[in-house]
Amino acid sequence: MKEIDISLFPEEYFTKELLFKAVSRATGIPFNEIAHIEILHRSLDSRRSICYHTHARVFLNGEEIITQDYHSPYKDCHTGLRVIIIGAGPAGLFAALHALEIGIKPIIIERGKPVEQRKKDITQIVRTGNVNSESNWCFGEGGAGTFSDGKLYTRSTKRGNTTDIIKKFIEHGADPSIIVDSHAHIGTDRLSGIIATMRETIISHGGEILFGKKMNDLVIKNRRVTGVVCQDGDIIEGKAVVLATGHSARDIFELFFRKGWTIESKPFALGVRVEHPQKLIDDIQYHGANHSPFLPPAAYSLQTQVNGHGVFSFCMCPGGIIVPAATSDGEQVVNGMSNASRSSAFANSGIAVTVSPSDLPEYEKYGPLALLRFQQDVERRVSQAAGGGIKAPGQRLTDFCESRATGLLNKSNYMGEYVHSELDIMLPPFVTQCLRQGFILFGKKMHGFYTEQASLLAVESRTSSPVRIPRGENGEHPMLPGLYPCGEGAGYAGGIVSSAMDGVHTIDLIASTLTN
Ligand SMILES: Cc1cc2nc3c(=O)[nH]c(=O)nc-3n(C[C@H](O)[C@H](O)[C@H](O)COP(=O)(O)OP(=O)(O)OC[C@H]3O[C@@H](n4cnc5c(N)ncnc54)[C@H](O)[C@@H]3O)c2cc1C
Incomplete structure (x- = not known):
C-alpha cells in the first residue's frame, strides 16, 4: 500500500480505468498490479487547467483493503448524569x-x-x-x-x-x-x-x-x-x-x-442575496470548459473592503434555491439552500457588509441589544417595502448599482413571490454604498459577475448573531x-x-x- 499526492483531470477522477492509468503513470506501478485506489482528500482547482488535487491510497493486488468504520462508541446513558x-x-x-x-x-x-x-x-x-x-x-x-x-x-x-x-x-x-x-x-x-x-x-x-x-x-x-x-x-x-x-x-x-x-453587542453582517444563472457562473469559473459532465456546478468566494467595511460573499449555493428564513410575521429575511444534486438553474449567494455598533450611534440607547434592534428594524422595513407575507423585494444588480429605476426583474428561484422595490428605500445608506462599490469590484475580479442577468433580493440579515x-x-x-x-x-x-x-x-x- 502506498499513499500519493496526484493531480487528476475530472474525467480521470471519475472514470476507474483512466484513474488507474493516471496513477500507474505517476507511480510507475504497472496498471494490472493496482487493485484499488482510495481517494483520501480532494479539492477542485479551476484556476488554469481544471483538475482535482488529491491525496490517495493505492492498494496492490493481494493487499487487504481497509475500509473506514464510522461507528461511534456511544454508551448506554439511561441512568447517566x-x-x-x-x-x-x-x-x-x-x-x-x-x-x-x-x-x-x-x-x-x-x-x-x-x-x-x-x-x-x-x-x-x-x-x-x-x-x-x-x-x-x-x-x-x-x-x-x-x-x-x-x-x-x-x-x-x-x-x-x-x-x-x-x-x-x-x-x-x-x-x-x-x-x-x-x-x-x-x-x-x-x-x-x-x-x-x-x-x-x-x-x-x-x-x-x-x-x-x-x-x-x-x-x-x-x-x-x-x-x-x-x-x-x-x-x-x-x-x-x-x-x-x-x-x-x-x-x-x-x-x-x-x-x-x-x-454584549457584537458585529454582524447584513446585505442581500445575489442570484445569477448557474450557467453564467460555470462559464466564468470553468473558462468555457463547463460542458464536461464531470464538473460540479461552479461556486465562488469573493471579498473586499469598502469604506472600512468588509464586503463578502456568504453561504454561496451553486444550483440553489432562495428561501424565506424569517422567524416571525412582519419580517422579511432571505437565505439559500440546495439539494444534493445542486441541479437548479440558478446560483445564489449572500453578499453582506460588516456592521459594528459604532456604525449605528442612533441605536446606542438599546445597549447590548443595539444591533439586534437594528436587524429587526431593517427586516420590518424590507417586509413593508415588499407588501408583507414572504414577498422578497429587490431589483436587478445593474439597476441597483447604476441607480436606474427600470422596474425590470429577472426570473428568480426564490420560493415565494419576488417583487420589484428599490433597495435604497429599505437599507441604510452605508450598507447600500458598500454593496454598490463591492459589486463593481467583484465584477472586475470575476469578469461576467456584474451583469443585468443578476438579481438582488432582500434582506440577508441572519448571517451571524448580533449579540454575544x-x-x-x-x-x-x-x-x-x-x-x-x-x-x-x-x-x-x-x-x-x-x-x-x-x-x-x-x-x-x-x-x-x-x-x-
Ligand atoms: C437556509 C439556511 C441555509 C444555511 N446553509 C448553511 C450551510 O450550507 N452551511 C453552514 O455551515 N451553515 C449554513 N447555515 C447556517 C447554519 O444552519 C447555522 O450556522 C447553524 O445551524 C447554527 O447552529 P446552532 O445549533 O448554534 O443554532 P440553530 O441551528 O439556530 O439551532 C438553535 C435551536 O434552538 C431552538 N430554540 C431556540 N430558542 C429556544 C427556546 N427558548 N427553547 C427551546 N429551543 C429553542 C431552535 O428551535 C433551534 O432548533 C444556513 C442557515 C440557513 C437558515
Whole structure:
C-alpha cells in the first residue's frame, strides 16, 4: 500500500480505468498490479487547467483493503448524569451525541417540532405566506442546519476536529464521499433523514428530546443554574445547562437583558442575496470548459473592503434555491439552500457588509441589544417595502448599482413571490454604498459577475448573531455558573460545522467539571 499526492483531470477522477492509468503513470506501478485506489482528500482547482488535487491510497493486488468504520462508541446513558441542552440545532445535537460518548445523559429541550412535522410547516409557510414562529427555516429539529445548504466546511478549526463532525454525518446517513472533499456538501433533501437518524441514536442510548417545549427562564439555586423553566410551566433540572438556541432566538436575548444577565453587542453582517444563472457562473469559473459532465456546478468566494467595511460573499449555493428564513410575521429575511444534486438553474449567494455598533450611534440607547434592534428594524422595513407575507423585494444588480429605476426583474428561484422595490428605500445608506462599490469590484475580479442577468433580493440579515452571550475559559456564563452558552447564538460559532464543534467542546468542559 502506498499513499500519493496526484493531480487528476475530472474525467480521470471519475472514470476507474483512466484513474488507474493516471496513477500507474505517476507511480510507475504497472496498471494490472493496482487493485484499488482510495481517494483520501480532494479539492477542485479551476484556476488554469481544471483538475482535482488529491491525496490517495493505492492498494496492490493481494493487499487487504481497509475500509473506514464510522461507528461511534456511544454508551448506554439511561441512568447517566443529566445535562440539559436547550436547542436541537447542530450545536445541541452534536453536544448530545458527544455526551453519549462519555456517558452523560443529554436531555434536549426544543421549541420546534420533529423534522417530519417541521417539513409540513415549511410547506405551509411557502403556501400561505404566514410564518409559524415556532416551526420554520430556523426553529425545529436540526435547527437552522436542517433546511440549509449543508455545506460542511469552516475556517475555524481551532476549537475541534472537523473530520469528527463529518464522520458523524456519515454515520447517520450522509454519503461517505463527503469525507474526502475540501468543500463537503450534503444538500437539504438528505439532511432531514440524517437529523431523524441522529434523534434515534440519542433516544436509543438513553437521551431524551422534548419537542414543542420552549425554555423561557432558568432555575437558579444557591447562585448556580440547576435547570430550566419551560413556557408550559414544566421545570427540568440537571447537572448543567447548555444554551444552544441559535442566533434567531431573540426572546432569549431579551430574557437576558430583562434579567440583567450579561450579554454584549457584537458585529454582524447584513446585505442581500445575489442570484445569477448557474450557467453564467460555470462559464466564468470553468473558462468555457463547463460542458464536461464531470464538473460540479461552479461556486465562488469573493471579498473586499469598502469604506472600512468588509464586503463578502456568504453561504454561496451553486444550483440553489432562495428561501424565506424569517422567524416571525412582519419580517422579511432571505437565505439559500440546495439539494444534493445542486441541479437548479440558478446560483445564489449572500453578499453582506460588516456592521459594528459604532456604525449605528442612533441605536446606542438599546445597549447590548443595539444591533439586534437594528436587524429587526431593517427586516420590518424590507417586509413593508415588499407588501408583507414572504414577498422578497429587490431589483436587478445593474439597476441597483447604476441607480436606474427600470422596474425590470429577472426570473428568480426564490420560493415565494419576488417583487420589484428599490433597495435604497429599505437599507441604510452605508450598507447600500458598500454593496454598490463591492459589486463593481467583484465584477472586475470575476469578469461576467456584474451583469443585468443578476438579481438582488432582500434582506440577508441572519448571517451571524448580533449579540454575544459571554462565557469564561471554563465555558460558563460569568454571572450564571452552571450555564454554558454555546453555538452560533452565543456568538462563538458560525455555520453547521463550527456550531457542532462548539457543542462537542462544551460537553468536554462540562465533563471535566463533573469529574473533578
Ligand atoms: C437556509 C439556511 C441555509 C444555511 N446553509 C448553511 C450551510 O450550507 N452551511 C453552514 O455551515 N451553515 C449554513 N447555515 C447556517 C447554519 O444552519 C447555522 O450556522 C447553524 O445551524 C447554527 O447552529 P446552532 O445549533 O448554534 O443554532 P440553530 O441551528 O439556530 O439551532 C438553535 C435551536 O434552538 C431552538 N430554540 C431556540 N430558542 C429556544 C427556546 N427558548 N427553547 C427551546 N429551543 C429553542 C431552535 O428551535 C433551534 O432548533 C444556513 C442557515 C440557513 C437558515
